[in-house]
Amino acid sequence: MSMTHFPADRTAYVRAHLWLALGAMAGATLILWLIGNPYVWTGLVAGAGAIALRGFYLASEELAAVWAIEGHDLTGPGGQRISLARIETIRTIGSFVQVITRDGHKYLIKYQADPQATMTAIERARA
CATH class of the missing domain: 2.40.50 (OB fold (Dihydrolipoamide Acetyltransferase, E2P))
Structure with a gap:
């Protein structure tokens, strides 16, 4: 009997994390702007960094899922x-x-x- 496999795809994983990073960057920047922080640009760094770190640490587990x-x-x-x-x-x-x-x-x-x-x-x- 043949089996059909559905492995996780690295390109789809990276693409999903890029979208998450864009959302996190926009959200963090907006929050900093709303609270009057003069360094709103740090929201870009924080959002990108948080999602990059998440993606790095979860990649081996998520990409091994079949x-x-x-x-x-x-x-x-x-x-x-x-x-x-x-x-x-x-x-x-x-x-x-x-x-x-x-x-x-x-x-x-x-x-x-x-x-x-x-x-x-x-x-x-x-x-």
Whole structure:
């Protein structure tokens, strides 16, 4: 029986962190401006630095995550196993694919190079 794998993609990981950094930079700068800090430019440095540090420390864990379709189950990191028959909703959110089961449990397949293709493969396996 063949398995379909959905590994995390480094390019999607970096792209997601660039967007996070832009948001953090804008947010930090806005807060400093609103409170009247004369050094609003430090918000740019703080936002970029915080997300860069986060990305660096989490990269090895996040990029090692691999989801797969194994028989009638969707398996993920940490021993997660979801019966394909229990899946109610599948949708993309940026580079993530969100899987929601009939009992309301939610799972994220993160940093997919082609989240639409991942979603389509899961939907095809469910059929």
